Amino acid sequence: MIRAENIFKSFGETEVLKDISTTFEQGKTNVIIGKSGAGKTVLLKLLVGLFQPTAGNIWYDDINFNKLNKQELRSLRMEVGMLFQGNALFDSLTVEQNVRFPLDMFTNMTKKEKLDQVNYCLDRVTLAGSNDKYPSEISGGMQKRVGIARSIVLNPKYLFCDEPNSGLDPKTSIIIDKLIHDITVENNITTIINTHDMNSVMEIGDTIVLLNLGRVAWQGTKNEVLESENEVLQDFIFASPFLQKLRKAALNF
């Protein structure tokens, strides 16, 4: 479980996050949604400690994340996997070397064990056989999947995904969503996903937080989304003219 407690974050004069309090539960895919620029990435980076909050506390189970010293932070981070919005694959390493990097750095596994683990992870993201390609030689969606493979290779307790399916076709998106959800449930991980893809929200949004202008505008579960009267939420979901028409039609019905 990860808990944000009255988080504020400013960059200079601009206040990006205002009084965010929410809980992300273990064994569930927790989704953060919101328009572009709402502060999703900033919140995610605060949760993993790449940014420091201006005020507020972050709790990993009963550990106060912001009170950890460097050493404690490093050991906690070995239990954290993160997929960056821009993938952050190491471009001078092959796919296999990328996924293997955390294993090389932190484990004493044999070559064979590492290769097995890497291949298992690549297989899970349906990229078996791409071991020797370089990130620049594969498509954006494939890079994303390599990023996921790398973030789960150490069997993390906490998994963060910044827009895991942006740039993917709907079919692959669904596969990725399902993959993240399965891993979460199987390994009882606390997973937090940033997305503006409503499909994923409705598919795997065990808990949902809607950010708007730096505040929590709504939170609930996927089952509560449709029933909610919250205007910001409705506005966010029925964003396209097509969906609005659909909604009007449904309301008039």
Place this chain on the structure above:
Amino acid sequence: MNLNLLFHFGRYLTLMKTTFSKPEKFSMYWKETMRQMNDIGIGSLVIVGLIAIFIGAVTAVQFSDQLSGGLIPRYYIGYIVRDITIIELAPTITCLVLAGKVGSNMASELGGMRQKEHIDAMELMGVNTAAYLILPKLIAAVLIIPLLVSLAAIISIVGGYIAAVPFGQLTDPEYVRGVRSFFVPNYVLMMYVKAMVFAFILTTVSCYQGYYVTGGSIELGEASTQAVVYSDILILVADLVVAIALTG
């Protein structure tokens, strides 16, 4: 301006403190150090050799002109070329040039990794990125650059020979006698001290510039320029400091 300087100095010291910590995994650091040694050493051989040959040649030609009055024996040219390269020109000029080649390269490599979130990604895996990304470069530079500098010194002396002897400014035995006269072993020590100090400066300053890059490609270019400028200035200052410390 002064406050800014203080800020950078403080942040530099903090970075250095984090850099010198225990490696997570010795083998990973070893591999990276070997790679850096190869990059710095093999990658710089040609430029260092080229510069060294000209340093020696020019020194020989200039001094044989200045000493042409006849008061001072001709063979002194060999002696002057040897000492001036060992004490000053080989370490200083080589390292100024390496700051431009190796230093700017390090700054843009780290800066690129910062901008593409590679450093963040590694930090999130639990890697001490300051140590993993800087320490191997530093170790490689401090070991390899002194070797490059001694090579430069030797090539310089040969360069002096090539420029002076075939053109009749002095004879082969004269040059060789000069090179073998008044040898002070301490000067060689001084050369190595300078080379190591300069290597430390150019690596850490360049890595500092790259590690904290923000923004985009313009900032990356600036960081790489600043890496060279600040390394060069500090190398010259250190040159004077070492000279005073080791001659007094």
